[in-house]
Amino acid sequence: MSKLLAVGTVAFDAIETPFGKTDKILGGSGTFVGLAASQFGVQTGVVSVVGGDFPQSYLDMMNKKGIDTTGVEIVKEGKTFFWSGKYHNDMNSRDTLVTELNVLEHFQPIVPSSFKDAEIVMLGNLHPLTQAAVLDQMDKQPKLVVLDTMNFWMDIALNDLHEVLKRVDVITINDEEARQLSGEYSLVNAAKKIHEMGPKYVVIKKGEHGALLFNEGNMFYAPALPLAEVFDPTGAGDTFAGGFCGYLAKTGDISFENMKSAIIFGSNLASFCVEKFGTQRMEELTKDEVQIRLQSFKDLTQFDIKIS
């Protein structure tokens, strides 16, 4: 079993969907990654920052799940990062209503000494310089560095992004962002170009259309489980990434074959995440439920054709 270090946001979200709306609830990429990874019982540390307004009970919940929050700095006089968004009827697009960076604006990540030897590092969707600052603090180059990013950083910090990508093994990115970063429409060609930027493995997230894993001519595809109802998509991408990293950390095997299983586990966990608002479903999720749904993934994708 490997140690997993995740840097990302720990935040407040206020979400509106066709099914209802929430007040400020727990959110953030670091939170979702941590909760997903906690399913595998791996030692997970989250590096983030919150304000004095952040409830201790949220941290307690994370700790109870086995998530080490030593690296979550609390800026007493500051306010926690807050995002508010409204999903459209199709749940595939959303409007951001509010983004208050607050304590995130001057965030300098500090890796706790107990996680400087983490074998797997997940760099959540933050400024590329913040992501690089985490790698700088590691005792040595981790066994596997996974990076998530978005179009925003390509727009305002493309050079910094290119720099950090050279130090990254796996990038997770959505299809539109992959096209923007590579200048290629075909995802096969996009993955090839991004591969040349550094990451040996390129994971392209296509939301309800699943995810593709590329590695030097190899491809693997994990569908999203078709659901009767998507209640709240917030955090699904981070849960996917957390499941991916968590499974790799648990097994300690970063081969392409094992990454196949890892993205199935990621997709599996993401399918739960969207069933309730915020982190609620992930907080109550049991190992049995995960196993049962894995069988659904098998039924959905496995076939028996003999090649002659």
Next chain:
Amino acid sequence: MSKLLAVGTVAFDAIETPFGKTDKILGGSGTFVGLAASQFGVQTGVVSVVGGDFPQSYLDMMNKKGIDTTGVEIVKEGKTFFWSGKYHNDMNSRDTLVTELNVLEHFQPIVPSSFKDAEIVMLGNLHPLTQAAVLDQMDKQPKLVVLDTMNFWMDIALNDLHEVLKRVDVITINDEEARQLSGEYSLVNAAKKIHEMGPKYVVIKKGEHGALLFNEGNMFYAPALPLAEVFDPTGAGDTFAGGFCGYLAKTGDISFENMKSAIIFGSNLASFCVEKFGTQRMEELTKDEVQIRLQSFKDLTQFDIKIS
């Protein structure tokens, strides 16, 4: 082995893509279905209509592939159905430039006596009354009736469509059309509603995002093979349907388990169809190429996770 009867268009297409453009070339849903089914060596009859301008050489090519064209009526004084379209850069959307119905306008399908006992019938995307007229001519209810349709018929002939759907086992439809027909956004719920309209099996085609097969609570998903280059998507959906029907006809097994293999074969053949303009790639396709690419589909989708 079962006999396959397909009704659909045999037509001229003129296609423009970012890679080039064609003059009038061979096209039509009946043509693509027939060519796909010919890969399985099943006895396939096509019911359609062409004008006096339709080259005998095209029919000769189809016959050489084992496609029975007795049911392709030739209206000497008429002109063949002609469609012209231009694909956008992303290849996922297109503009129709020209649609000349010509002989298709008054098309009355005539099922050759040698195919009135066909076990599998593929009703290509035509007016629902034309589709029903084919079923009316069968000696008895076929073992499996597969129907393809589109939003156009929902707009102008919804009642007729509902009538013919009661006589259909499998519907193939794209995601937007499934949503329109059912009034449900979630494809799981859409499939359930369409199921209640008649078809026990609902195949939802998602283009580059693959296809889903639904049957009374069972789901199966076949991805589209990610390709570096999609040269011309014309006919991919019909090739998919033809591969699906052809495989079922060859095996004579219409169980859900076997339909899983059938949609993988359909998706496999469609991945070739888009590699060249029109029918070109399907005309030259060899069984070896098909087998090799089936292995790519296995590599793309099969994983090894033990359920505990």
